[in-house]
Amino acid sequence: MYMRLFYSCVFVLLLCACSRDSETITFETVAVNKTVALSNDSIPPTCSVNIHLEQATPESGRAGEIVNATVANRLLNRGDDGIQQAAEAFAEEYTSNYIKTLLPLYNQDREDPRKHAWYHYHYIINSHTQTGSKGTVVYLTDINYRQGGNHVVNQQVVMNFEASTGRLLTTKDIFVDGYETLLKKILLKALKENTGLKTLKALRRKGYLKGMDIFVPENFILSSDAITFIYNPDEIGPYNLGSTELTIAYTAMSKILNSSFEH
Numbered sequence: 001m002y003m004r005l006f007y008s009c010v011f012v013l014l015l016c017a018c019s020r021d022s023e024t025i026t027f028e029t030v031a032v033n034k035t036v037a038l039s040n041d042s043i044p045p046t047c048s049v050n051i052h053l054e055q056a057t058p059e060s061g062r063a064g065e066i067v068n069a070t071v072a073n074r075l076l077n078r079g080d081d082g083i084q085q086a087a088e089a090f091a092e093e094y095t096s097n098y099i100k101t102l103l104p105l106y107n108q109d110r111e112d113p114r115k116h117a118w119y120h121y122h123y124i125i126n127s128h129t130q131t132g133s134k135g136t137v138v139y140l141t142d143i144n145y146r147q148g149g150n151h152v153v154n155q156q157v158v159m160n161f162e163a164s165t166g167r168l169l170t171t172k173d174i175f176v177d178g179y180e181t182l183l184k185k186i187l188l189k190a191l192k193e194n195t196g197l198k199t200l201k202a203l204r205r206k207g208y209l210k211g212m213d214i215f216v217p218e219n220f221i222l223s224s225d226a227i228t229f230i231y232n233p234d235e236i237g238p239y240n241l242g243s244t245e246l247t248i249a250y251t252a253m254s255k256i257l258n259s260s261f262e263h
């Protein structure tokens with residue numbers, strides 16, 4: 001009897017250990033850096049691609065594989081490869097297209113130094129991960145690129161993964177059906193409070209929500225007590241004011257939270 005009890009306890013402990021392991025995703029950084037010159041001039045225009053992304057390790061199992069495929073597809077348009085291979089392919093294609101597309105144009109402008117700056121391109125991706133709400137991992141990516149002239153585009157892309165499965169979580173996993181109407185009102189109120197502008201008319205005079213209504217983005221950060229909704233520059237506000245982040249406590253959204261979502 002004691003032996004049976006002993007083995008039963010060992011079995012339970014093993015199950016608990018396996019359960020803990022299945023909810024852990026570990027990451028390592030992969031890097032790809034590639035620079036090409038557009039011409040053989042002494043100081044030629046260049047295109048640089050610098051990618052530093054977090055990749056789930058093999059020890060993360062099937063959940064890690066799913067995370068890697070989702071990241072590669074979302075950020076690099078290559079879901080069938082690992083992140084390292086996808087990043088290398090992305091850099092190769094991006095720089096090849098740069099030369100193919102711009103070299104004929106540059107040859108026409110080569111004698112006009114005023115136009116040379118237009119031909120300097122770069123594409124930079126950096127990511128990091130952090131613990132999110134209960135049982136989730138937050139994957140945050142900053143993208144910075146310039147494609148002609150001095151106009152630089154900055155974007156943040158966030159993905160929230162269920163640690164036990166690697167599944168990408170969306171608003172439909174967090175909120176009940178029909179959540180949009182109430183959540184839009186909550187977000188609009190938060191935008192007014194963040195900007196100090198009390199009316200929709202005042203927001204629009206400042207450059208927010210011009211010709212549009214506020215929307216619920218799939219770009220958000222899950223934490224233990226709130227969700228931060230992220231709008232990239234030009235999505236709901238003027239480009240020169242940068243990104244807009246609206247942090248809403250779960251308590252303010254209690255009426256529309258899905259009962260299956262734990263935080």
